[in-house]
Amino acid sequence: MSLAAAPDAPSPATNAPEVITLGCRLNAAESDRIRAMLDGRGDMVVVNSCAVTEEAVRQTRRTIRRLRRRRPDARLLVTGCAADIEREALAAMPEVDTIVANADKLAPASWGAGHNAAALPPLKMHQGSSTAATPRTRGFVAVQNGCDHACTFCVIPQGRGQSRSLTVPQVLGEIELHLAEGCREVVLTGVDVTSWGHDLPGAPALGTLVAEVLRAFPALPRLRLSSIDGAEIDPLLEDLLAGEARVMPHVHLSLQHGHDLILKRMKRRHTAAQAIALVARLKARRADIAVGADLIAGFPTEDEAMHRANFAIVRDCAVVHGHVFPFSPRPGTPAARMPQLDHATIMRRAAELRAAVADTRARWLGSLIGQPLDVLAENDGTGHAPHFAPVRLPPGMRGGAIVPLRAARVEDGLIIGEQA
Structure with missing residues (x-):
């Protein structure tokens, strides 16, 4: 997550x-x-x-x-x-x-x-405040909670329990409330979103839910997914990510590491090659898709060669939205009992990995200069393009609408948008 x-x-x-x-x-x-x-x-x-x-x-x-x-x-x-x-x-x-x-x-x-x-309000979250003049912009719907996996570093199952899914009608009901309040983009979120449906009758996959949302709300302009596990992407979901215009070209993968032995010690369910192949398939079908990733630096037993493999996965998957976590042992997890690295090494590697992601991201943002972008204008003077590139809106532009802009330049990690 x-x-x-x-x-x-x-x-x-x-x-x-x-x-x-x-x-x-x-x-x-x-x-x-x-x-x-x-x-x-x-x-x-x-x-x-x-x-x-x-x-x-x-x-x-x-x-x-x-x-x-x-x-x-x-x-x-x-x-x-x-x-x-x-x-x-x-x-x-x-x-x-x-x-x-x-x-x-x-x-x-x-x-x-x-x-x-x-009688309580639905379990939901909005981004941005709402007034008559500035409607809400993005609505987050928690479609799932908990996790059934046992990654050796993760303490979340201890705090969240087993995976539990909302039914399709429950999800549609919450989305309808968001749209009634003016949201232009809905984000499906949860602890382990791609495990949605495993506990429901017939064990539907997440692609089924995404297809139902699109069918039920033909006027919904933008649907986005939060962090997903590449090992659980079903064929229908992959097709929708690659070919459906209303599903945003943005995947945030729970990669965690770029070296197979570390992935095995983490009890992850993919290899580095499988992650790279997934990204290659998606990019071959949808060239503008942007990749995010969660990555852990300094996992127990990680040596310098394994650390360099994290740099390689950033490059090979073109990670432009990166969340880098320095490893910290969590109580009761198997990774806490493995041979630990010293704190200084962990922090150094995390800083180096963040720098690698920042470099990839800067080059990506620079490549967007001059391009037209449909930006969801939010209420704080910023917005996001479909691939989640952050954009500074032209002065005086109100939030709540999807506006056509042109990427003029990049300043402080933000694309400066101007009227197209």
């Missing part, structure tokens, strides 16, 4: 309830539901935590301490993955009043709420 820290909400009034989200988009979607269940209770502060790396846990602790200093009289509750995986350590913090198990975070009783769960 690809992770990005969700920004803190603006500081509330002294007596307002507050929910701070750390970690993934799914956490952010769940925080919306928690916020609705707080029922206006101003004495409640909730940290929806992340535990995917040691740094994520440190950030959770820092956030707890900061909130306690700012809200000394509030009741401070902690939920999320770290609340399960680091339960004893977090419960021992003097700032914490209560731990709410991750599995219980969407239960109204956990927050002292009297809601009927069926």
Whole structure:
């Protein structure tokens, strides 16, 4: 699962309830539901935590301490993955009043709420605020939760449990709500999105869901997928990624590494050659498809030759949207018991790998100069092209529409767009 820290909400009034989200988009979607269940209770502060790396846990602790200093009289509750995986350590913090198990975070009783769960808002997340003049832009729909795999480095199954899928009608119902609020792009997300359907009758594959979404909403202009596992891409999904104009030309792959022995020790289900072949097939059919990837630097037993293989996979798959994670041992995982590299080596390799991705990305952005781009204008003066290239909008342009622009130049990692 690809992770990005969700920004803190603006500081509330002294007596307002507050929910701070750390970690993934799914956490952010769940925080919306928690916020609705707080029922206006101003004495409640909730940290929806992340535990995917040691740094994520440190950030959770820092956030707890900061909130306690700012809200000394509030009741401070902690939920999320770290609340399960680091339960004893977090419960021992003097700032914490209560731990709410991750599995219980969407239960109204956990927050002292009297809601009927069926009456709560749907589990969804938007990007951008909404007003009559600036409608919402992108809607995130969590189609799946949990993970059935056992990657040796990953602690997420401990915090999220087994894979559970929304049914097709449930997904369509949530998308309909997003479109009613003005969203022009829908993103299907989850912990292990490509495992969607494995637990449903008939075990449909993700391609079936994507096809149903496109069929049900012919006016939906843009459909995007969050991080996917290349080993689970079914033939229909590959066809839609390669040939359907409304499915965005952007795949973010859970690659993790470029060396086969490390992939085996991670218990990944693909080889480097298979990942390269997948990208080659997609690019042969859709030349503008942009590739993102999650990559881990400094995995246990990684030597310099294996580290260089990570550079090779960045080059061979033309990774332009890269998330590089320095390896950190997570409690209870097999990788934590493997021979570890020293911290300085891990951080050096992560920095070198980030530099390799940055170089590939810079050359890609430069290659787009002069090209026309259909950009989804968001409410902060930026937007994204179909292949997820970030674009600075012309001054005064409002969010909420898909606008034709021309890529004029690149500044600070952003394409500067001008009227086409």
